[in-house]
Amino acid sequence: MDKKVSVKVCLGTTCFVMGSANLQELIELVPRKYGDKVEVTGVPCLGLCSIDWEFSKAPYVKVNDDVIKEATVEKVLKAIEEKLN
Protein backbone atom coordinates (compact mmCIF):
# COMPACT_ATOMS: atom_id res chain seq x y z
CA MET A 1 0.00 0.00 0.00
CA ASP A 2 2.09 2.82 1.28
CA LYS A 3 5.41 1.22 0.51
CA LYS A 4 8.27 3.59 -0.03
CA VAL A 5 11.39 2.36 -1.74
CA SER A 6 14.77 3.86 -1.02
CA VAL A 7 17.47 3.63 -3.70
CA LYS A 8 21.04 4.56 -2.87
CA VAL A 9 23.45 4.87 -5.78
CA CYS A 10 27.02 4.66 -4.53
CA LEU A 11 29.09 7.53 -5.89
CA GLY A 12 32.30 6.55 -4.12
CA THR A 13 35.34 6.67 -6.40
CA THR A 14 35.40 2.93 -7.14
CA CYS A 15 31.72 2.66 -7.99
CA PHE A 16 31.87 5.87 -9.98
CA VAL A 17 34.76 4.66 -12.12
CA MET A 18 33.35 1.15 -12.52
CA GLY A 19 30.06 2.46 -13.83
CA SER A 20 27.88 4.40 -11.40
CA ALA A 21 28.68 7.55 -13.40
CA ASN A 22 26.18 6.11 -15.86
CA LEU A 23 23.66 5.39 -13.10
CA GLN A 24 23.28 9.07 -12.26
CA GLU A 25 20.52 9.22 -14.84
CA LEU A 26 18.42 7.18 -12.38
CA ILE A 27 18.33 10.20 -10.13
CA GLU A 28 16.32 12.02 -12.80
CA LEU A 29 14.59 9.06 -14.38
CA VAL A 30 13.07 7.41 -11.32
CA PRO A 31 11.09 10.30 -9.83
CA ARG A 32 9.64 10.92 -13.28
CA LYS A 33 8.53 7.32 -13.46
CA TYR A 34 7.44 6.55 -9.89
CA GLY A 35 6.83 9.95 -8.30
CA ASP A 36 7.43 10.04 -4.56
CA LYS A 37 6.99 6.30 -4.08
CA VAL A 38 10.68 5.86 -4.74
CA GLU A 39 13.44 7.99 -3.38
CA VAL A 40 16.77 7.93 -5.24
CA THR A 41 19.93 9.51 -3.93
CA GLY A 42 23.59 9.47 -4.83
CA VAL A 43 25.52 8.58 -1.68
CA PRO A 44 29.19 8.56 -0.63
CA CYS A 45 31.07 5.25 -0.57
CA LEU A 46 28.94 2.46 0.91
CA GLY A 47 32.12 0.58 1.82
CA LEU A 48 31.22 -2.50 -0.18
CA CYS A 49 34.17 -2.33 -2.57
CA SER A 50 36.95 -2.34 -0.02
CA ILE A 51 36.87 -6.01 0.94
CA ASP A 52 39.38 -8.13 -0.96
CA TRP A 53 38.75 -7.93 -4.72
CA GLU A 54 35.15 -6.77 -4.43
CA PHE A 55 35.91 -3.69 -6.53
CA SER A 56 35.33 -5.90 -9.54
CA LYS A 57 31.64 -6.23 -8.61
CA ALA A 58 31.18 -2.44 -8.46
CA PRO A 59 29.10 -0.37 -9.03
CA TYR A 60 26.88 -1.08 -6.04
CA VAL A 61 23.35 0.17 -5.51
CA LYS A 62 21.21 -0.42 -2.43
CA VAL A 63 17.48 -0.85 -2.97
CA ASN A 64 16.07 -0.77 0.56
CA ASP A 65 18.35 -3.32 2.25
CA ASP A 66 19.25 -5.33 -0.83
CA VAL A 67 22.64 -4.80 -2.41
CA ILE A 68 22.80 -4.92 -6.19
CA LYS A 69 26.24 -5.82 -7.54
CA GLU A 70 27.46 -4.72 -10.97
CA ALA A 71 24.42 -2.50 -11.06
CA THR A 72 22.93 -1.29 -14.31
CA VAL A 73 19.96 0.99 -14.88
CA GLU A 74 17.93 -2.06 -15.96
CA LYS A 75 18.84 -4.10 -12.87
CA VAL A 76 17.93 -1.26 -10.54
CA LEU A 77 14.59 -0.58 -12.23
CA LYS A 78 13.75 -4.29 -11.99
CA ALA A 79 14.58 -4.31 -8.27
CA ILE A 80 12.37 -1.25 -7.75
CA GLU A 81 9.45 -2.98 -9.53
CA GLU A 82 9.88 -6.03 -7.32
CA LYS A 83 9.77 -3.91 -4.17
CA LEU A 84 6.68 -2.04 -5.30
CA ASN A 85 4.71 -5.15 -6.20
Next chain:
Amino acid sequence: MAMNTTPKQTSHLKREILVRLIKAYLGDDFCENTRLIPYAMRPKGSEVPYRCCIHKERAILRDRTVAGLGMSIEDADDSELLSTLAAKSLERKEPEENPLTVLTTACKGCVPSRIYVTDLCQGCVARPCVNTCKFGAISIENGKSVINPDKCKNCGMCVQVCPYQAITKIIVPCENACPVGAIAKGEDGHAKIDFEKCISCGKCVAACPFGAVHEKSQIIDILKNIKAGKKVIAMVAPAIMGQLPCKPTQLKDAIIKLGFADVYEVAQGADVTTKTEAKEFEERLEAGAEFMTTSCCAGYNELVEKHIPEMKPFRSDTKTPLYYTAEIVKKEHPDAVTVFFSPCNAKRKEAMQNPNVDFVINYEELGAWFVALGVQVSECGEIEFNTEASAEARNYAVTGGVAKAVQTMLPEHIPAYPVVINGLDKQSIRDLKKYAKNGVCELGNLIEVMACPGGCLGGNGTVNAYKQALKQLTGYVNESKPLVNTEKIN
Protein backbone atom coordinates in the same frame (compact mmCIF):
# COMPACT_ATOMS: atom_id res chain seq x y z
CA MET B 1 24.09 12.88 -30.32
CA ALA B 2 25.93 9.69 -29.65
CA MET B 3 28.07 10.57 -26.70
CA ASN B 4 29.74 8.29 -24.18
CA THR B 5 28.17 5.37 -25.89
CA THR B 6 30.93 2.97 -24.90
CA PRO B 7 29.18 -0.28 -24.14
CA LYS B 8 29.23 -0.41 -20.37
CA GLN B 9 30.17 -4.05 -19.94
CA THR B 10 33.28 -3.76 -22.11
CA SER B 11 34.36 -0.62 -20.24
CA HIS B 12 33.92 -2.53 -17.00
CA LEU B 13 36.18 -5.33 -18.25
CA LYS B 14 38.85 -2.96 -19.52
CA ARG B 15 38.84 -0.98 -16.28
CA GLU B 16 38.96 -4.10 -14.13
CA ILE B 17 42.05 -5.26 -16.02
CA LEU B 18 43.70 -1.87 -15.54
CA VAL B 19 43.01 -1.96 -11.80
CA ARG B 20 44.48 -5.46 -11.56
CA LEU B 21 47.53 -4.46 -13.60
CA ILE B 22 48.20 -1.44 -11.41
CA LYS B 23 47.75 -3.55 -8.26
CA ALA B 24 50.11 -6.12 -9.74
CA TYR B 25 52.72 -3.45 -10.49
CA LEU B 26 52.53 -1.97 -7.01
CA GLY B 27 52.56 -5.42 -5.41
CA ASP B 28 55.31 -7.97 -4.86
CA ASP B 29 55.63 -9.89 -8.11
CA PHE B 30 54.44 -7.82 -11.04
CA CYS B 31 55.17 -10.32 -13.81
CA GLU B 32 53.66 -13.36 -12.12
CA ASN B 33 50.62 -11.47 -10.87
CA THR B 34 50.06 -10.10 -14.37
CA ARG B 35 50.14 -13.65 -15.73
CA LEU B 36 47.44 -14.58 -13.23
CA ILE B 37 45.00 -11.78 -14.18
CA PRO B 38 42.84 -13.88 -16.56
CA TYR B 39 42.71 -16.68 -13.96
CA ALA B 40 41.82 -14.29 -11.14
CA MET B 41 39.02 -12.83 -13.24
CA ARG B 42 37.73 -16.24 -14.35
CA PRO B 43 38.76 -18.70 -11.62
CA LYS B 44 38.11 -22.42 -11.99
CA GLY B 45 34.42 -23.19 -11.95
CA SER B 46 33.35 -19.56 -12.40
CA GLU B 47 30.53 -18.46 -14.63
CA VAL B 48 31.25 -17.91 -18.31
CA PRO B 49 29.31 -14.73 -19.00
CA TYR B 50 30.24 -13.89 -22.58
CA ARG B 51 32.06 -16.57 -24.56
CA CYS B 52 31.76 -20.26 -25.40
CA CYS B 53 33.95 -21.54 -22.56
CA ILE B 54 36.18 -20.43 -19.74
CA HIS B 55 39.30 -20.95 -21.85
CA LYS B 56 38.24 -18.52 -24.51
CA GLU B 57 37.21 -16.01 -21.84
CA ARG B 58 40.66 -16.24 -20.32
CA ALA B 59 42.36 -16.04 -23.72
CA ILE B 60 40.50 -12.84 -24.49
CA LEU B 61 41.22 -11.36 -21.07
CA ARG B 62 44.87 -12.21 -21.69
CA ASP B 63 44.81 -10.24 -24.93
CA ARG B 64 43.13 -7.29 -23.25
CA THR B 65 45.89 -7.38 -20.65
CA VAL B 66 48.47 -7.17 -23.46
CA ALA B 67 46.92 -3.81 -24.47
CA GLY B 68 46.99 -2.77 -20.81
CA LEU B 69 50.72 -3.45 -20.87
CA GLY B 70 50.94 -1.00 -23.77
CA MET B 71 51.64 -3.57 -26.45
CA SER B 72 50.11 -4.42 -29.77
CA ILE B 73 47.77 -7.40 -29.49
CA GLU B 74 48.25 -8.17 -33.19
CA ASP B 75 52.02 -8.40 -32.82
CA ALA B 76 52.17 -10.25 -29.50
CA ASP B 77 53.06 -13.91 -29.86
CA ASP B 78 50.20 -16.06 -28.57
CA SER B 79 52.64 -18.50 -27.07
CA GLU B 80 54.29 -15.90 -24.89
CA LEU B 81 53.19 -15.79 -21.29
CA LEU B 82 51.79 -12.56 -19.89
CA SER B 83 54.62 -12.67 -17.36
CA THR B 84 57.15 -12.52 -20.19
CA LEU B 85 55.30 -9.64 -21.83
CA ALA B 86 55.04 -7.82 -18.50
CA ALA B 87 58.81 -8.07 -18.14
CA LYS B 88 59.22 -6.68 -21.67
CA SER B 89 56.89 -3.78 -20.90
CA LEU B 90 59.26 -2.76 -18.12
CA GLU B 91 62.17 -2.55 -20.53
CA ARG B 92 60.71 -0.20 -23.13
CA LYS B 93 61.95 3.35 -23.13
CA GLU B 94 59.02 4.95 -24.90
CA PRO B 95 55.46 4.02 -25.90
CA GLU B 96 54.80 2.04 -29.08
CA GLU B 97 54.01 4.16 -32.12
CA ASN B 98 50.40 3.48 -33.09
CA PRO B 99 48.11 4.14 -30.13
CA LEU B 100 45.38 1.61 -31.03
CA THR B 101 45.33 -2.16 -31.22
CA VAL B 102 42.60 -4.63 -32.17
CA LEU B 103 41.74 -7.81 -30.31
CA THR B 104 40.84 -9.88 -33.34
CA THR B 105 39.55 -12.89 -31.40
CA ALA B 106 36.87 -10.59 -29.99
CA CYS B 107 35.80 -9.30 -33.39
CA LYS B 108 34.89 -12.60 -35.02
CA GLY B 109 31.29 -12.05 -34.01
CA CYS B 110 30.51 -9.33 -36.53
CA VAL B 111 29.32 -10.31 -39.98
CA PRO B 112 30.78 -8.22 -42.82
CA SER B 113 28.89 -5.06 -43.67
CA ARG B 114 26.33 -5.68 -46.42
CA ILE B 115 22.77 -5.06 -47.59
CA TYR B 116 20.38 -7.82 -46.59
CA VAL B 117 16.80 -8.60 -47.62
CA THR B 118 14.87 -9.81 -44.60
CA ASP B 119 11.86 -12.17 -44.43
CA LEU B 120 9.64 -9.08 -44.38
CA CYS B 121 9.99 -8.78 -48.17
CA GLN B 122 6.49 -9.04 -49.63
CA GLY B 123 7.57 -9.53 -53.24
CA CYS B 124 5.47 -6.52 -54.15
CA VAL B 125 4.39 -5.51 -57.64
CA ALA B 126 6.01 -2.07 -57.59
CA ARG B 127 9.47 -3.52 -56.87
CA PRO B 128 11.13 -0.17 -56.11
CA CYS B 129 14.27 -1.99 -54.99
CA VAL B 130 14.79 -3.60 -58.38
CA ASN B 131 14.04 -0.35 -60.19
CA THR B 132 16.21 1.83 -57.98
CA CYS B 133 19.31 -0.33 -58.02
CA LYS B 134 21.78 1.26 -60.40
CA PHE B 135 23.95 -1.81 -60.48
CA GLY B 136 21.33 -4.37 -61.47
CA ALA B 137 22.11 -6.30 -58.30
CA ILE B 138 18.53 -7.13 -57.31
CA SER B 139 16.35 -9.73 -58.95
CA ILE B 140 13.19 -11.55 -57.91
CA GLU B 141 13.50 -15.22 -57.08
CA ASN B 142 10.55 -17.26 -55.82
CA GLY B 143 8.57 -14.04 -55.34
CA LYS B 144 11.20 -12.34 -53.14
CA SER B 145 13.96 -9.85 -53.78
CA VAL B 146 17.44 -11.31 -53.83
CA ILE B 147 20.69 -9.36 -53.86
CA ASN B 148 23.59 -10.53 -55.97
CA PRO B 149 26.61 -9.81 -53.74
CA ASP B 150 28.95 -9.64 -56.74
CA LYS B 151 27.05 -6.67 -58.18
CA CYS B 152 25.93 -4.93 -54.96
CA LYS B 153 27.96 -1.83 -54.07
CA ASN B 154 26.41 -1.33 -50.63
CA CYS B 155 24.96 2.04 -51.66
CA GLY B 156 21.82 1.47 -49.60
CA MET B 157 19.34 2.95 -52.10
CA CYS B 158 17.11 -0.14 -51.91
CA VAL B 159 17.04 0.16 -48.11
CA GLN B 160 15.62 3.65 -48.47
CA VAL B 161 12.95 2.88 -51.04
CA CYS B 162 11.47 -0.39 -49.71
CA PRO B 163 7.90 0.45 -48.58
CA TYR B 164 8.00 -2.41 -46.04
CA GLN B 165 11.42 -1.50 -44.62
CA ALA B 166 12.25 -5.09 -45.46
CA ILE B 167 15.79 -4.39 -46.63
CA THR B 168 18.37 -3.53 -44.08
CA LYS B 169 22.01 -2.59 -44.00
CA ILE B 170 24.01 -4.80 -41.70
CA ILE B 171 26.66 -2.59 -40.26
CA VAL B 172 29.98 -3.28 -38.62
CA PRO B 173 29.96 -0.79 -35.74
CA CYS B 174 33.64 0.13 -35.90
CA GLU B 175 33.52 0.66 -39.67
CA ASN B 176 30.35 2.66 -39.30
CA ALA B 177 31.80 4.87 -36.57
CA CYS B 178 35.10 5.58 -38.32
CA PRO B 179 34.80 8.94 -40.13
CA VAL B 180 37.71 8.24 -42.48
CA GLY B 181 37.33 4.59 -43.48
CA ALA B 182 40.46 3.54 -41.62
CA ILE B 183 39.08 0.40 -40.02
CA ALA B 184 37.57 -2.48 -41.97
CA LYS B 185 36.96 -6.17 -41.68
CA GLY B 186 39.44 -7.97 -43.88
CA GLU B 187 38.97 -11.20 -45.85
CA ASP B 188 39.76 -13.15 -42.69
CA GLY B 189 36.84 -11.53 -40.85
CA HIS B 190 39.09 -9.51 -38.55
CA ALA B 191 38.93 -5.77 -38.20
CA LYS B 192 42.17 -4.10 -39.16
CA ILE B 193 43.21 -0.51 -38.71
CA ASP B 194 44.96 1.22 -41.56
CA PHE B 195 47.25 3.58 -39.68
CA GLU B 196 48.01 5.50 -42.86
CA LYS B 197 44.39 6.67 -42.75
CA CYS B 198 43.62 6.52 -39.02
CA ILE B 199 43.22 9.89 -37.29
CA SER B 200 43.33 8.34 -33.79
CA CYS B 201 39.95 9.81 -32.87
CA GLY B 202 38.96 6.75 -30.84
CA LYS B 203 35.43 6.48 -32.22
CA CYS B 204 35.96 2.78 -32.99
CA VAL B 205 37.03 2.16 -29.39
CA ALA B 206 33.74 3.57 -28.18
CA ALA B 207 31.62 1.93 -30.88
CA CYS B 208 32.64 -1.73 -30.72
CA PRO B 209 30.14 -3.74 -28.67
CA PHE B 210 32.76 -6.45 -28.14
CA GLY B 211 35.29 -3.95 -26.85
CA ALA B 212 37.74 -5.24 -29.45
CA VAL B 213 39.58 -1.99 -30.10
CA HIS B 214 41.96 -1.03 -27.32
CA GLU B 215 44.17 1.91 -26.56
CA LYS B 216 47.69 0.83 -25.76
CA SER B 217 48.05 1.96 -22.19
CA GLN B 218 51.12 3.82 -20.99
CA ILE B 219 50.21 3.24 -17.37
CA ILE B 220 53.17 0.91 -16.74
CA ASP B 221 55.60 3.50 -18.14
CA ILE B 222 54.16 6.16 -15.85
CA LEU B 223 54.20 3.91 -12.77
CA LYS B 224 57.78 2.97 -13.58
CA ASN B 225 58.92 6.60 -13.66
CA ILE B 226 57.19 7.35 -10.38
CA LYS B 227 58.72 4.26 -8.77
CA ALA B 228 62.15 5.33 -10.02
CA GLY B 229 61.72 8.54 -8.03
CA LYS B 230 61.52 10.83 -11.05
CA LYS B 231 59.79 14.17 -10.80
CA VAL B 232 56.61 13.25 -12.66
CA ILE B 233 54.32 16.18 -13.39
CA ALA B 234 50.65 15.92 -14.31
CA MET B 235 49.15 18.20 -16.96
CA VAL B 236 45.38 17.85 -16.79
CA ALA B 237 43.14 18.73 -19.74
CA PRO B 238 40.16 21.00 -19.03
CA ALA B 239 37.77 18.06 -19.56
CA ILE B 240 39.03 16.34 -16.41
CA MET B 241 37.17 18.75 -14.16
CA GLY B 242 33.87 17.14 -15.10
CA GLN B 243 35.07 13.59 -14.66
CA LEU B 244 35.22 12.53 -11.04
CA PRO B 245 32.93 13.17 -8.08
CA CYS B 246 35.06 15.80 -6.35
CA LYS B 247 36.23 19.41 -6.52
CA PRO B 248 39.12 20.36 -8.84
CA THR B 249 41.30 21.19 -5.83
CA GLN B 250 40.56 17.74 -4.37
CA LEU B 251 41.45 16.14 -7.67
CA LYS B 252 44.85 17.82 -7.48
CA ASP B 253 45.40 16.33 -4.04
CA ALA B 254 44.22 12.91 -5.28
CA ILE B 255 46.66 12.99 -8.21
CA ILE B 256 49.52 13.99 -5.92
CA LYS B 257 48.61 11.01 -3.70
CA LEU B 258 49.41 8.78 -6.70
CA GLY B 259 53.00 10.01 -6.62
CA PHE B 260 52.93 13.00 -8.97
CA ALA B 261 55.15 15.92 -8.01
CA ASP B 262 52.76 18.63 -9.17
CA VAL B 263 49.61 19.19 -11.21
CA TYR B 264 49.22 21.84 -13.93
CA GLU B 265 45.95 22.74 -15.57
CA VAL B 266 46.27 22.61 -19.34
CA ALA B 267 43.75 25.47 -19.23
CA GLN B 268 46.84 27.54 -18.38
CA GLY B 269 48.15 26.79 -21.88
CA ALA B 270 44.67 27.31 -23.31
CA ASP B 271 44.91 30.93 -22.22
CA VAL B 272 48.03 31.25 -24.38
CA THR B 273 46.24 29.52 -27.26
CA THR B 274 43.29 31.90 -26.99
CA LYS B 275 45.41 35.04 -27.08
CA THR B 276 47.69 33.80 -29.87
CA GLU B 277 44.81 32.53 -31.95
CA ALA B 278 42.80 35.75 -31.58
CA LYS B 279 45.81 37.74 -32.74
CA GLU B 280 46.32 35.36 -35.65
CA PHE B 281 42.64 35.56 -36.62
CA GLU B 282 42.81 39.34 -36.64
CA GLU B 283 45.92 39.32 -38.86
CA ARG B 284 44.48 36.76 -41.25
CA LEU B 285 41.20 38.63 -41.66
CA GLU B 286 43.00 41.90 -42.19
CA ALA B 287 45.06 40.19 -44.88
CA GLY B 288 41.82 39.22 -46.59
CA ALA B 289 41.26 35.64 -45.45
CA GLU B 290 37.68 34.43 -45.64
CA PHE B 291 37.91 32.08 -42.68
CA MET B 292 40.17 30.25 -40.24
CA THR B 293 39.74 27.00 -38.37
CA THR B 294 40.90 26.24 -34.85
CA SER B 295 43.81 23.89 -34.30
CA CYS B 296 43.51 22.47 -30.78
CA CYS B 297 41.77 19.15 -31.49
CA ALA B 298 44.34 16.43 -32.17
CA GLY B 299 41.86 14.31 -34.13
CA TYR B 300 41.09 17.23 -36.41
CA ASN B 301 44.77 18.06 -36.88
CA GLU B 302 45.49 14.49 -37.95
CA LEU B 303 42.48 14.64 -40.27
CA VAL B 304 43.88 17.71 -41.98
CA GLU B 305 47.34 16.16 -42.32
CA LYS B 306 46.09 12.89 -43.75
CA HIS B 307 42.85 13.65 -45.56
CA ILE B 308 42.33 17.38 -46.14
CA PRO B 309 45.80 18.84 -46.83
CA GLU B 310 44.11 21.62 -48.78
CA MET B 311 42.77 22.87 -45.42
CA LYS B 312 46.28 23.58 -44.09
CA PRO B 313 46.36 27.23 -45.24
CA PHE B 314 43.09 27.87 -43.42
CA ARG B 315 43.96 26.13 -40.17
CA SER B 316 45.35 28.27 -37.41
CA ASP B 317 49.11 27.95 -36.86
CA THR B 318 48.60 28.50 -33.15
CA LYS B 319 49.71 25.57 -31.03
CA THR B 320 47.47 23.51 -28.79
CA PRO B 321 46.90 24.22 -25.08
CA LEU B 322 48.87 21.05 -24.33
CA TYR B 323 51.81 22.37 -26.35
CA TYR B 324 52.05 25.63 -24.40
CA THR B 325 51.47 23.94 -21.05
CA ALA B 326 54.17 21.34 -21.67
CA GLU B 327 56.53 24.09 -22.74
CA ILE B 328 55.90 26.00 -19.50
CA VAL B 329 56.34 22.85 -17.39
CA LYS B 330 59.61 21.82 -19.07
CA LYS B 331 60.93 25.35 -18.70
CA GLU B 332 60.10 25.49 -15.00
CA HIS B 333 61.20 21.89 -14.41
CA PRO B 334 63.75 20.76 -17.03
CA ASP B 335 64.21 17.49 -15.15
CA ALA B 336 60.50 16.62 -15.11
CA VAL B 337 58.76 13.70 -16.75
CA THR B 338 55.47 15.08 -18.09
CA VAL B 339 52.19 13.19 -18.27
CA PHE B 340 49.16 14.53 -20.10
CA PHE B 341 45.77 13.55 -18.62
CA SER B 342 43.68 13.17 -21.75
CA PRO B 343 39.99 12.69 -22.50
CA CYS B 344 40.74 10.96 -25.81
CA ASN B 345 43.01 8.73 -27.82
CA ALA B 346 43.98 11.35 -30.40
CA LYS B 347 46.13 13.25 -27.94
CA ARG B 348 48.35 10.16 -27.60
CA LYS B 349 49.42 10.77 -31.16
CA GLU B 350 49.97 14.48 -30.58
CA ALA B 351 52.04 13.68 -27.49
CA MET B 352 54.27 11.32 -29.48
CA GLN B 353 55.11 14.17 -31.83
CA ASN B 354 55.88 16.59 -29.00
CA PRO B 355 59.17 16.00 -27.17
CA ASN B 356 57.87 17.99 -24.19
CA VAL B 357 55.08 15.48 -23.51
CA ASP B 358 56.43 12.17 -22.28
CA PHE B 359 53.32 10.11 -21.55
CA VAL B 360 49.54 10.15 -21.77
CA ILE B 361 46.93 8.71 -19.42
CA ASN B 362 43.18 8.84 -20.00
CA TYR B 363 40.45 9.18 -17.37
CA GLU B 364 39.61 5.49 -17.46
CA GLU B 365 43.18 4.70 -16.53
CA LEU B 366 43.30 7.44 -13.93
CA GLY B 367 40.07 6.15 -12.40
CA ALA B 368 41.48 2.62 -12.33
CA TRP B 369 44.56 3.94 -10.54
CA PHE B 370 42.41 5.56 -7.85
CA VAL B 371 40.49 2.29 -7.47
CA ALA B 372 43.71 0.27 -7.19
CA LEU B 373 45.04 2.53 -4.46
CA GLY B 374 41.70 3.03 -2.74
CA VAL B 375 41.87 6.82 -3.13
CA GLN B 376 38.49 8.29 -2.22
CA VAL B 377 38.52 11.52 -4.23
CA SER B 378 35.65 13.20 -2.41
CA GLU B 379 37.54 12.82 0.88
CA CYS B 380 40.81 14.28 -0.38
CA GLY B 381 42.18 17.58 0.84
CA GLU B 382 42.15 20.68 -1.31
CA ILE B 383 45.21 22.07 -3.07
CA GLU B 384 44.95 25.21 -5.15
CA PHE B 385 46.50 25.39 -8.61
CA ASN B 386 49.60 27.58 -8.86
CA THR B 387 48.28 29.51 -11.84
CA GLU B 388 44.66 30.46 -12.10
CA ALA B 389 43.34 29.84 -15.61
CA SER B 390 40.45 31.82 -17.04
CA ALA B 391 36.84 30.65 -17.24
CA GLU B 392 37.07 30.62 -21.04
CA ALA B 393 40.16 28.40 -20.99
CA ARG B 394 38.53 25.97 -18.59
CA ASN B 395 35.57 25.84 -20.95
CA TYR B 396 37.70 24.61 -23.88
CA ALA B 397 36.43 21.08 -23.22
CA VAL B 398 32.90 21.97 -24.29
CA THR B 399 31.88 22.25 -27.93
CA GLY B 400 31.88 25.91 -28.93
CA GLY B 401 34.17 26.81 -26.04
CA VAL B 402 37.30 27.46 -28.07
CA ALA B 403 35.58 29.73 -30.59
CA LYS B 404 33.93 31.60 -27.73
CA ALA B 405 37.25 32.19 -26.01
CA VAL B 406 38.91 33.46 -29.20
CA GLN B 407 35.92 35.72 -29.85
CA THR B 408 36.27 37.29 -26.42
CA MET B 409 39.80 38.44 -27.22
CA LEU B 410 39.11 39.99 -30.61
CA PRO B 411 39.09 43.74 -31.10
CA GLU B 412 35.70 45.20 -31.95
CA HIS B 413 36.48 45.95 -35.58
CA ILE B 414 37.11 42.26 -36.25
CA PRO B 415 33.78 40.52 -36.08
CA ALA B 416 33.89 36.74 -35.67
CA TYR B 417 31.05 34.53 -36.85
CA PRO B 418 31.75 31.18 -35.24
CA VAL B 419 30.81 27.93 -36.95
CA VAL B 420 30.97 24.91 -34.68
CA ILE B 421 31.74 21.47 -36.07
CA ASN B 422 30.41 19.42 -33.20
CA GLY B 423 31.92 16.02 -33.96
CA LEU B 424 33.64 14.65 -37.04
CA ASP B 425 31.65 12.31 -39.24
CA LYS B 426 31.48 11.66 -42.96
CA GLN B 427 29.16 14.62 -43.50
CA SER B 428 31.15 17.18 -41.53
CA ILE B 429 34.32 16.04 -43.30
CA ARG B 430 32.61 16.62 -46.65
CA ASP B 431 31.65 20.10 -45.45
CA LEU B 432 35.20 20.88 -44.37
CA LYS B 433 36.57 19.69 -47.73
CA LYS B 434 34.12 21.98 -49.46
CA TYR B 435 35.18 25.00 -47.39
CA ALA B 436 38.84 24.28 -48.12
CA LYS B 437 38.25 23.78 -51.83
CA ASN B 438 36.15 26.94 -52.25
CA GLY B 439 38.29 28.97 -49.88
CA VAL B 440 35.15 30.19 -48.20
CA CYS B 441 32.65 29.05 -45.62
CA GLU B 442 29.24 30.57 -46.17
CA LEU B 443 28.22 29.96 -42.55
CA GLY B 444 30.90 32.05 -40.84
CA ASN B 445 34.58 32.88 -40.56
CA LEU B 446 35.82 31.16 -37.39
CA ILE B 447 35.39 27.41 -37.63
CA GLU B 448 35.87 25.44 -34.46
CA VAL B 449 36.39 21.75 -35.05
CA MET B 450 35.93 19.11 -32.37
CA ALA B 451 36.34 15.47 -33.38
CA CYS B 452 33.99 14.33 -30.62
CA PRO B 453 30.34 15.36 -30.30
CA GLY B 454 30.00 17.61 -27.29
CA GLY B 455 33.71 18.45 -27.36
CA CYS B 456 36.41 16.85 -25.21
CA LEU B 457 33.84 15.87 -22.58
CA GLY B 458 32.58 13.39 -25.18
CA GLY B 459 36.04 11.85 -25.66
CA ASN B 460 36.45 8.10 -25.75
CA GLY B 461 38.64 8.03 -22.64
CA THR B 462 36.18 9.71 -20.30
CA VAL B 463 34.34 8.09 -17.38
CA ASN B 464 31.51 10.45 -16.49
CA ALA B 465 28.20 10.58 -18.35
CA TYR B 466 28.14 13.60 -20.65
CA LYS B 467 25.30 15.51 -19.03
CA GLN B 468 26.70 15.20 -15.53
CA ALA B 469 30.20 16.02 -16.73
CA LEU B 470 28.92 19.15 -18.44
CA LYS B 471 27.06 20.25 -15.32
CA GLN B 472 30.10 19.76 -13.11
CA LEU B 473 32.52 21.46 -15.48
CA THR B 474 30.17 24.39 -16.05
CA GLY B 475 30.02 24.92 -12.29
CA TYR B 476 33.81 25.22 -12.24
CA VAL B 477 33.85 27.54 -15.26
CA ASN B 478 31.27 29.81 -13.66
CA GLU B 479 33.33 30.28 -10.52
CA SER B 480 36.49 31.09 -12.52
CA LYS B 481 37.57 34.59 -13.46
CA PRO B 482 36.53 35.63 -16.97
CA LEU B 483 39.05 36.68 -19.60
CA VAL B 484 39.48 40.41 -19.86
CA ASN B 485 40.02 41.92 -23.26
CA THR B 486 42.01 45.01 -22.35
CA GLU B 487 41.78 46.38 -25.87
CA LYS B 488 38.03 46.50 -25.63
CA ILE B 489 38.11 48.31 -22.29
CA ASN B 490 40.56 50.97 -23.39
